[in-house]
Amino acid sequence: MKGKIEDFSGHVPLAVSLRKEGMQERHWNAISEKVGFDIRPTEGFTLTTVVEKGMLNHIETAEEIGEKAYKEYNIEKSLINMQKDWEDQNFNLIDFKNSKTYFIAGFEDAMTILDEHIVTTQAMTFSPFKKPFEDKIEEWNTKLMTVSDTLEEWVRCQGQWMYLQPIFDSPDIMKQLPQESKRFKSVDSSWRHILTNAKEVKNIMAICSKEGLKEKFQEANKNLEIVQKGLADYLEKKRSNFARFYFLSNDELLEILSQTKEVRNVRPHLRKVFEAIADLEFMEDDTMVAMISGEGEKVDFVKKIDPKDRNVEFWMGDVERMMTTSVRYVFKWAVDDYLERSRNEWILNHPGMCVLNCS
Numbered sequence: 001m002k003g004k005i006e007d008f009s010g011h012v013p014l015a016v017s018l019r020k021e022g023m024q025e026r027h028w029n030a031i032s033e034k035v036g037f038d039i040r041p042t043e044g045f046t047l048t049t050v051v052e053k054g055m056l057n058h059i060e061t062a063e064e065i066g067e068k069a070y071k072e073y074n075i076e077k078s079l080i081n082m083q084k085d086w087e088d089q090n091f092n093l094i095d096f097k098n099s100k101t102y103f104i105a106g107f108e109d110a111m112t113i114l115d116e117h118i119v120t121t122q123a124m125t126f127s128p129f130k131k132p133f134e135d136k137i138e139e140w141n142t143k144l145m146t147v148s149d150t151l152e153e154w155v156r157c158q159g160q161w162m163y164l165q166p167i168f169d170s171p172d173i174m175k176q177l178p179q180e181s182k183r184f185k186s187v188d189s190s191w192r193h194i195l196t197n198a199k200e201v202k203n204i205m206a207i208c209s210k211e212g213l214k215e216k217f218q219e220a221n222k223n224l225e226i227v228q229k230g231l232a233d234y235l236e237k238k239r240s241n242f243a244r245f246y247f248l249s250n251d252e253l254l255e256i257l258s259q260t261k262e263v264r265n266v267r268p269h270l271r272k273v274f275e276a277i278a279d280l281e282f283m284e285d286d287t288m289v290a291m292i293s294g295e296g297e298k299v300d301f302v303k304k305i306d307p308k309d310r311n312v313e314f315w316m317g318d319v320e321r322m323m324t325t326s327v328r329y330v331f332k333w334a335v336d337d338y339l340e341r342s343r344n345e346w347i348l349n350h351p352g353m354c355v356l357n358c359s
Contacts, residue, residue, distance in 0.1 A: 014059050015047055017066030022073020026132070027065050034061045071129040078124070079136060082117050086205040089113065093199050099165055101192045102199060103158055110204050111151065118144050147208040153217035154208070160224040161191055167231070170258035180230040187220045187227075242313035244273045244320065256312055263307045266316070273316065274323065291323060297351045301326050334358040 028040035035058045039050065055062060092106030121141045124130055130137055164184055167173055174181040194216065201207050235253055239245040245253055252269055259265045263286045270277050271294070281290035281298065288305040292298050301322045307315035334354040338346055347355050 010056065011047060011051060014050065014055055014062055017059070017062035018050065018055075020066035020070040020073075022069040022071075022076070023066065024069065027069045030065050031058075031061060034058070034065075068129060071127070072132055075124055075127060075129060075133055075137075078120065079133065079140060082120065082140070085113055085117070086203070089204045090202040091198055091204055091207070093195065093202075096162065097166065099169070102195045103162060104154065104195075104198070107151070107204060114144065114148055114151070118148065143205075143209050146214060147205060150208040150214040150217065151204075153214055153221060157187075157191070157217045157220050157224065160221065160228065161187065164224065164227060164231075167254055167258060172260045173254070173258050176257070177230060177234055180227045180234075183223050183230075184227050187223050190216060190220055238313050241311075242317050242320075244316070245313065247272045260312055263312075263315075266312065274320070277323070280319070288319065291319075291326070293351070295352070299326050299330055299351060302329050330354055331358060 025040075032038050032040060035055065037053060039053060039055060089110045091104045093102040094105050095101075096103045118141075121137060121144055124133075124137050125141065165188065168177075168181055168184045168188075194213070198207050207213070231254075232250075235245075235250055235257075238253065238257065248256075248269060252272070256266050256269060264282055267279055270279060274291075276293050277291045278294040279292040280288045281292060282288055283304070286307060288301065288307070290298050290300045302325050303322065305315060305318045305322055330351060331354055334346075334350045335358050337350070338358060341349065350358070
């Protein structure tokens with residue numbers, strides 16, 4: 001038995017080489033050409049057939065070509081597996097507020113896979129065994145890079161669009177920024193068309209490798225940047241008209257400017273604009289007649305302020321001036337009233353700051 005095993009051991013390298021995964025017609029042709037006789041699988045083809053033909057004298061040739069076949073097979077298998085990995089990679093599309101369109105989410109896993117596949121594919125391009133699949137590798141690499149670039153532009157566009165959509169959904173902002181509104185509406189229309197298509201297809205690879213999509217997002221991003229700049233210039237102009245707007249963030253200021261007809265909506269922001277004013281007292285016709293502190297003390301305005309048909313930065317400027325005038329008035333009144341009342345009664349009838357300063 002030992003002798004038989006020793007006799008057979010010389011055949012093993014040959015058998016292993018010719019049984020390598022990935023042996024194709026081209027590899028059998030290469031072996032036949034090198035050894036000088038025809039050697040390829042046919043009906044009844046066995047190890048004995050190979051030995052009888054004299055392949056034991058050409059083991060090195062079999063090992064060389066068998067190893068080459070195996071390396072090429074691994075490249076082919078890797079390409080197939082990468083393509084299969086994308087079959088179940090879909091976008092998660094979520095409704096965006098009340099806009100009747102969507103935004104993409106849940107693509108973090110896809111980004112991880114994408115990065116891995118790009119590295120793997122680029123490594124293949126340097127492999128000495130890539131030749132039979134060179135075109136496929138190049139095509140797949142181009143496709144992956146397109147998907148990567150498209151996703152990058154898409155996510156960038158989504159961030160800008162989600163920020164600007166509620167702003168330009170306001171009729172007041174649209175009226176005040178007609179050029180920017182027109183530009184944003186163009187992007188918005190394109191966005192809705194793309195996302196409707198994405199809702200139907202869902203597969204990330206199928207959508208993002210679509211020709212021309214990357215360029216659409218690049219164009220959209222350019223337009224949104226112009227809109228953002230126009231919006232920033234607009235906010236700067238408003239702040240130059242009323243410097244206290246610098247105390248507000250862009251979002252807070254936009255919230256005020258997008259509701260210019262709803263004068264009372266400015267109330268939540270008063271504490272930031274005016275240090276000690278927590279609220280204003282409004283009449284039914286929206287005129288303002290008094291200011292109220294955080295402690296609940298009320299100071300009546302010397303004259304009422306009418307914001308009707310005026311931009312918020314102008315009537316808030318009136319509030320600032322009226323604040324100064326009214327504070328002077330109540331201080332003068334407190335000083336004069338000091339001579340008319342007992343101290344205890346006087347203290348209870350005037351705001352705390354007047355009591356502290358006028359004493």
